[in-house]
Every structure is written in structure tokens, then in C-alpha cells.
Amino acid sequence: MNNARKLASLAVVLPLALGLAACGGGATPTAEPGGSATAGPVEAGTLTAWAWDPTFNIYALEEAAKIYEKDHPGFKIEVAETPWDDLQTKLTTLAQSRQTDELPDIFLVQNNAFQKNVINYPDLFSDYPASGVDFSEFPQAVVDYSVVDGVNYGLPFDNGTAINALRTDVLKEAGYTVADFTDITWSDFIAKGSDVLAKTGKPLLSGQAGSSDLIMMMLQSAGASLFDAEGKPTITGNEPLLKAIDTYKQLVESGVMVEVNSWDEYIGTFVNGAVAGTINGVWILGSVQTAKDQSGLWEITNLPKLDGVSGATNFSANGGSSWAISSSANVELAADFLNSTFAGSTEFFDTILPSSGAIATWIPAGASSVYSEPQEFFGGQPVFAKVLEFAAQVPSNNTGAYYYEGRDAVSAAITKILNGTDPATALDEAQKNVEFAMQ
Amino acid sequence: MAGPLIAGRYRGSVRPFSAAGRNTQLSVTVTAGRPEPASPAGAATPRRRPGFRSEQRRNLTGWVFLIPAALLIAWMNFWPMIQAFFLSLQTGRGTRLTWAEPLWYNYARLFSDEIFLLTLQNTFVYLIIQVPIMLVLALILANLLNDRNLRFRGLWRTAIFLPCAVGLVSYSLVFRTMFANDGLINDILMGLHLIDSPVNWLGQTGTARFVIILGLLWRWTGYNMVFYLAALQNIDNATIEAARIDGAGPFKTFWYVTVPQLKPMILLTAIMSTNGTIQLFDESWNLTQGGPAYTSMTMSHYLYELSFQKNPNFGYAAALSYAILLIVAILAAIQMKVGDKRD
Numbered sequence: 001m002n003n004a005r006k007l008a009s010l011a012v013v014l015p016l017a018l019g020l021a022a023c024g025g026g027a028t029p030t031a032e033p034g035g036s037a038t039a040g041p042v043e044a045g046t047l048t049a050w051a052w053d054p055t056f057n058i059y060a061l062e063e064a065a066k067i068y069e070k071d072h073p074g075f076k077i078e079v080a081e082t083p084w085d086d087l088q089t090k091l092t093t094l095a096q097s098r099q100t101d102e103l104p105d106i107f108l109v110q111n112n113a114f115q116k117n118v119i120n121y122p123d124l125f126s127d128y129p130a131s132g133v134d135f136s137e138f139p140q141a142v143v144d145y146s147v148v149d150g151v152n153y154g155l156p157f158d159n160g161t162a163i164n165a166l167r168t169d170v171l172k173e174a175g176y177t178v179a180d181f182t183d184i185t186w187s188d189f190i191a192k193g194s195d196v197l198a199k200t201g202k203p204l205l206s207g208q209a210g211s212s213d214l215i216m217m218m219l220q221s222a223g224a225s226l227f228d229a230e231g232k233p234t235i236t237g238n239e240p241l242l243k244a245i246d247t248y249k250q251l252v253e254s255g256v257m258v259e260v261n262s263w264d265e266y267i268g269t270f271v272n273g274a275v276a277g278t279i280n281g282v283w284i285l286g287s288v289q290t291a292k293d294q295s296g297l298w299e300i301t302n303l304p305k306l307d308g309v310s311g312a313t314n315f316s317a318n319g320g321s322s323w324a325i326s327s328s329a330n331v332e333l334a335a336d337f338l339n340s341t342f343a344g345s346t347e348f349f350d351t352i353l354p355s356s357g358a359i360a361t362w363i364p365a366g367a368s369s370v371y372s373e374p375q376e377f378f379g380g381q382p383v384f385a386k387v388l389e390f391a392a393q394v395p396s397n398n399t400g401a402y403y404y405e406g407r408d409a410v411s412a413a414i415t416k417i418l419n420g421t422d423p424a425t426a427l428d429e430a431q432k433n434v435e436f437a438m439q
Numbered sequence: 440m441a442g443p444l445i446a447g448r449y450r451g452s453v454r455p456f457s458a459a460g461r462n463t464q465l466s467v468t469v470t471a472g473r474p475e476p477a478s479p480a481g482a483a484t485p486r487r488r489p490g491f492r493s494e495q496r497r498n499l500t501g502w503v504f505l506i507p508a509a510l511l512i513a514w515m516n517f518w519p520m521i522q523a524f525f526l527s528l529q530t531g532r533g534t535r536l537t538w539a540e541p542l543w544y545n546y547a548r549l550f551s552d553e554i555f556l557l558t559l560q561n562t563f564v565y566l567i568i569q570v571p572i573m574l575v576l577a578l579i580l581a582n583l584l585n586d587r588n589l590r591f592r593g594l595w596r597t598a599i600f601l602p603c604a605v606g607l608v609s610y611s612l613v614f615r616t617m618f619a620n621d622g623l624i625n626d627i628l629m630g631l632h633l634i635d636s637p638v639n640w641l642g643q644t645g646t647a648r649f650v651i652i653l654g655l656l657w658r659w660t661g662y663n664m665v666f667y668l669a670a671l672q673n674i675d676n677a678t679i680e681a682a683r684i685d686g687a688g689p690f691k692t693f694w695y696v697t698v699p700q701l702k703p704m705i706l707l708t709a710i711m712s713t714n715g716t717i718q719l720f721d722e723s724w725n726l727t728q729g730g731p732a733y734t735s736m737t738m739s740h741y742l743y744e745l746s747f748q749k750n751p752n753f754g755y756a757a758a759l760s761y762a763i764l765l766i767v768a769i770l771a772a773i774q775m776k777v778g779d780k781r782d
Binding site for chain 1: 532533534535548551552553554615616619620621639640641642727728730731732733746747748749750751752753
């Protein structure tokens with residue numbers, strides 16, 4: 001062989017080899033020969049999972065696995081920590097490239113994104129076996145997020161019930177108690193909040209500018225949404241939405257609410273004690289409790305309700321997530337595992353609640369005495385029992401596949417309205433943008 | 440004479456091959472479509488032939504070196520580009536794609552997409568304001584640092600180049616923290632009594648764009664400066680001395696002697712910066728998240744949002760990426776036309 005030919009053959013083989021290496025890089029570790037559809041062929045009793053919070057949902061999965069293992073020796077769960085944004089990107093990429101065998105057996109999905117993913121990528125999901133999970137043991141509003149065409153694709157996990165958390169010491173300084181902020185309307189809240197601000201210099205709320213989380217919570221509290229039953233956007237002429245935006249505007253203009261620009265700043269406002277309260281999904285309590293020096297100074301209550309909107313309540317939700325079983329999963333094992341822990345074990349919820357604050361959406365778990373235990377951080381208030389009580393009263397809302405488009409369009413509209421644009425005009429524009437995105 | 444000498448040289452280099460290398464010569468001639476078998480090097484061989492063979496062999500070697508990279512680029516870059524083009528002719532959400540009707544539907548859609556037009560405008564604001572300032576600054580810095588009498592030259596050079604070694608995400612996050620409402624910048628400005636209340640830097644369109652431009656300047660000026668420094672090493676000092684002797688001041692020397700000789704490098708950096716700015720993503724994503732109300736979002740950020748955050752509309756996103764490609768190509772062509780006066 002001469003050099004030129006050697007080089008020539010190298011030239012042909014090298015890219016191929018590199019290419020194989022590039023393709024194989026992701027595939028080899030998981031896909032064993034034989035091409036069985038399950039992702040964990042090593043042991044019959046191993047499940048793989050994607051979730052994002054080591055102190056919360058990953059911790060819950062691991063505890064669930066311990067409990068399940070008692071009756072099923074040899075069962076194991078392998079959790080890959082995957083932040084939600086990455087998880088969504090991975091789902092999209094795998095679905096788009098049709099590599100569904102790369103999926104884990106189970107993965108956690110944000111409730112607000114559930115419809116979108118099931119509708120766009122039905123081939124990523126397995127539906128829950130007909131016999132098995134009793135979905136009537138979950139609040140309807142939470143189950144609805146993951147039902148598409150009457151089929152259940154998700155098992156609700158964490159509870160996104162909204163709470164109004166307040167600093168009792170600051171309220172006391174201004175002559176109020178948490179009871180004064182319970183079962184009130186937003187106009188009461190603004191009046192009392194302005195008073196607190198005048199007397200203590202502390203606002204009661206903070207939020208990320210350009211985020212419409214609070215508006216969406218207000219909407220859901222009145223059972224309203226940005227979409228009608230057919231999924232058409234209803235941003236223009238949406239009375240509860242106009243009312244919610246007007247309320248938001250008053251909150252910001254009165255100074256009762258301060259806007260910041262990033263999530264860390266938002267967390268910082270109440271951890272540093274600059275702001276004396278927050279309204280969000282109950283999961284925010286995890287961040288609230290990082291301020292150890294404020295232990296005993298917080299209490300929670302329900303949300304203010306919109307004035308003059310029919311069907312308005314003091315209850316809402318933000319966030320929350322549900323377990324999905326992937327299309328390449330060992331469906332039977334995965335469903336049985338989830339059913340006997342997240343939808344069937346009080347022991348399980350009793351374990352995870354005190355250490356991680358993961359509040360059950362599974363109603364029977366609420367009967368447990370652990371829930372009614374007073375919490376020291378919240379001045380001895382039985383916070384978890386309260387949240388369960390709120391959860392049962394949250395109105396259902398319709399997210400639809402275009403939830404994020406709607407939410408972002410409304411966020412942009414709010415920014416414009418706060419800068420002086422007429423609300424009706426800004427919402428018309430938002431409606432146009434959402435309709436355009438749906439074409 | 441040159442002719443025989445070269446032939447001799449070639450023959451000399453061929454000879455070591457002749458025993459083992461006969462196959463080569465054969466295969467080379469065959470591929471060249473010359474049926475006559477190669478005769479052993481000798482007086483009978485026409486003079487040009489060994490030269491030609493050698494040239495051919497060198498060509499072949501060249502191709503052999505080129506092929507691996509070329510195949511990889513074709514396969515990993517061009518093939519996906521072609522696929523993306525076909526994708527851009529399809530419409531639908533997720534995996535439910537169908538051919539668009541008419542085929543250019545996604546491209547037509549771009550013109551009626553207000554958010555796209557806004558991101559296009561934002562991107563051009565960054566381009567038009569940031570790139571010229573950056574290149575002029577880099578040019579000035581490079582000239583200052585090229586001064587032989589400057590002390591601690593290495594230190595200055597490193598300090599100015601160092602931002603380039605910082606990850607895009609990390610520097611964006613640092614800028615975001617610095618320009619937060621209770622961040623360093625507001626604290627300093629208030630400490631100096633220049634402002635009474637904190638400026639909401641990232642919450643207003645004008646200031647948010649300003650912060651992004653500032654970040655880009657900090658991150659990329661040093662990078663371009665290094666190109667100019669390298670080019671300055673190649674300028675013959677005699678030309679500058681000659682200008683000085685002829686009585687030209689420092690500015691005139693710089694403008695009429697240095698800059699013209701830097702022209703190819705200026706062209707290169709201009710094209711690279713334009714290209715980079717039009718594809719800007721990290722700063723928009725990490726610093727401002729495109730806000731407030733999309734007014735600081737770049738085209739690439741919008742493209743990402745369309746593909747991965749909203750209902751995945753990959754056909755439309757692919758059309759958008761082709762629009763970006765087209766804009767980059769047109770701008771580069773204009774710059775080459777205006778800037779490159781070779782020939």
C-alpha cells in the first residue's frame with residue numbers, strides 16, 4: 001500500500017467513524033441490543049425518571065421507591081436531575097427526531113405545559129391503564145390539566161394551590177392581623193396594604209416585571225381563562241381579565257406591589273425582609289423558609305378575590321406538576337409504582353411532607369394527622385391542613401395547548417399598559433398576536 | 440536553464456518511489472485517463488510528463504487532506520441546512536407537519552409577524568450602534584497598546600482581552616445582577632448622588648437595550664483588538680516613520696498610513712461582528728429575557744422561543760433561520776463589495 005491510498009482510505013473511513021461515534025454517543029448507554037422498548041433493560045425492576053428538584057420532587061421519587069421496594073424487592077429508580085426548561089427542550093428534541101426510546105419511564109411535566117405536549121407530541125406519552133389509578137381521589141381542577149380528549153395522561157403530584165403569605169410582625173406594627181387579610185377583596189387588600197406601606201414602609205407584594213403569574217392567578221380564582229372551551233383566545237372583551245389587569249395596575253401604582261426584574265430579585269425581596277408578604281403557589285413556602293431569621297413571623301391565608309366579577313373566589317393555583325408515563329416505558333411497572341405510592345400511600349405522603357413540604361394532591365392523604373401538625377416557622381399555624389382546605393376549592397381553568405402564547409401576550413400587554421397604553425388596545429394587540437401564533 | 444533543472448529535481452524526487460511506487464504511477468495515470476502505461480523514468484519520457492504527474496499527485500494529496508473535513512462539513516452542516524430548508528416549507532405544530540400551501544407560506548408569514556419585525560428591528564439597533572463603536576474602540580486600543588514605549592503592555596493587553604475568556608452566560612448573569620434595581624450600578628450612582636431613586640435598568644426598553652450594548656462592548660472589544668494588534672505587527676514601521684518624517688501628525692499617520700494597511704483586517708472583523716450580532720442569543724436570553732414586552736429580544740431568541748418554549752412550530756422557525764442566513768449573507772456581500780478593493 002502506498003501513502004496516497006492509505007490516506008484516501010483514511011479519508012473515507014475517518015468521517016464515518018467519527019459520525020458513528022457522534023450518533024452512538026447518546027444511544028449506546030441506554031439502548032441495549034435486542035431493541036426492547038423499555039429504557040431500563042438491565043433489571044426487570046428498574047425505572048428511569050426525569051424530575052428537577054433534588055429537595056422536592058426527586059426526593060419524593062426516591063422516598064416513594066423505598067416504600068415500593070418493601071413489597072417489590074429489587075425495585076430501583078434511577079432519577080436524572082433535569083431542570084424543567086431542559087426537560088421541555090429534551091422532550092421536544094426527542095419527539096421531533098423520533099427517538100422516543102431515549103425517554104425515561106416516567107417524567108414530571110408542569111401542569112400548564114401538559115396539554116401542549118400531549119397535543120403536539122402524542123407519541124411521547126402512554127395513557128394510564130384503565131384499571132388502576134382512581135383519579136376521583138384528586139381535585140378535579142388538578143386532574144384536568146393532564147386530560148386530553150377524556151384520556152388521563154398525568155398523575156398529579158405537587159399542589160400548585162395559591163396562598164397569601166404575610167409577615168405577622170409587620171402587620172402588627174401597622175395594627176393589623178392576618179385575619180384582616182382573610183376572605184377580603186382586592187380593593188380591601190390595596191386599601192389595607194397602602195396603610196401598611198404608609199406606617200411601616202414595607203410593600204406587601206413583589207413580582208417579576210413582565211410576568212403575568214399574578215394576573216393568571218386572579219383569572220383562575222374567578223374560574224376564567226384566556227381561552228374558551230374550543231381553545232379560541234378570549235383576550236379581548238374578557239371582563240375578569242380587564243378587572244385583573246386594572247387591579248394589578250392599582251397594586252403597582254399604589255406601591256403596595258413592587259416590580260423587580262428577575263426571579264432571584266423576587267425571592268430576595270421577601271427573604272431580605274424588604275417586602276412583607278407574597279402571593280404564589282404553595283411551593284413558594286420552600287423559598288420563604290430559607291429566611292431562618294424570620295421563623296415564627298409568617299402566616300398564610302387565602303387570596304383576595306376580584307371585586308364585582310361573578311364567580312370570583314378566594315382560591316387559585318399557580319404551577320404544580322404531574323407525572324407522565326412515557327411511550328417507551330415499562331408501562332405496567334411505572335403505573336403500578338405511581339399508583340401504589342403517589343396515589344395510594346398515606347405512609348409515603350407522611351414521610352415527604354415534614355421534610356420537604358410536598359403537599360399531597362391525593363385527597364386521602366390529607367386525613368393524616370401529620371397535616372394538622374402546627375408549623376413552628378408559621379407561628380404554630382397548621383399550614384398544610386390549610387392548604388389542603390384551599391386546594392379543594394380552587395376553580396378549574398382551561399389552559400389549552402396555547403397557554404404559554406396567551407400568557408406571554410398578556411405579559412407584554414401588561415408592560416405596555418403600565419407604560420400608559422390603553423388596556424383595551426393593548427389586549428386587542430395581545431389577542432391578535434395569539435391568534436397569529438395559532439395560525 | 441530552468442526547464443531541465445526543474446525536470447531533474449522532480450525526477451530526483453520521484454526516484455525513491457520507483458521500486459515500490461510503480462503502482463502509484465499506474466493508478467495516477469489511469470485516473471487521469473491516460474491509457475499509456477508509465478514507463479520507467481528515462482530519456483524516452485517527454486519532459487512535461489513527470490512534472491504533470493507530480494502536480495497531479497500533489498493535487499491528490501491535497502484532496503486527501505481535504506476530504507475528511509469536507510465530508511464532515513457536508514454531512515454535519517450542509518445536509519442539515521438542506522433538511523432545514525425543506526422543513527421551512529412545511530407547516531404545523533410538533534410532529535404533525537404537512538407541506539405548506541403555498542410552499543412559501545412560512546416566509547410570507549414572517550412579514551406579517553409583528554414580533555418578528557420587532558426582533559428584527561432590535562437586532563439592527565444592536566448592530567448599527569454596537570458594531571461601529573466596538574470596532575473604533577478596538578482600533579484605538581490596539582494603536583495605544585502597540586506603542587513600543589508603553590509600560591506594562593502585556594498586562595493591559597491581557598486585561599482588555601480577558602472578558603473574551605468569560606462565558607457568555609456567566610457575564611450576562613453578572614451584568615443582570617449589576618444592573619438590578621438594588622444592584623451595584625444603582626448603589627454607586629445613588630452613592631455619588633447622580634440619581635435620587637434606583638433606575639429600573641432592565642425594565643425599560645431604552646435602558647435594557649443600552650445594558651445589552653454595554654455588555655457586548657465589554658465582552659467583544661478586546662477580542663477584536665487582538666485581531667488589530669496582530670495586523671499591526673505586519674505593518675512595516677518604515678511606512679510610519681516615513682510619514683512622520685514627511686511631517687504627518689499622529690492622527691494623520693494613523694488615518695492615512697495605518698488604517699489603509701489594516702483594511703483587510705477591518706473588513707474581516709466587521710463581517711465577523713455583523714454575523715455574530717445578527718445571531719445574538721445569550722445576552723437577550725440571560726440578561727433581559729427579551730423584555731420588556733419583546734423590545735430587547737433578538738431574532739435568534741425569538742427563534743428559540745418558537746421552537747422550544749411555545750407550541751413547537753419548527754417549520755416557521757426554520758424559515759426564520761433562513762431569513763437570518765439571508766440577512767447575514769447580504770450584509771457580508773455588501774461589506775465585501777464596499778471594503779475589499781483588491782484586484
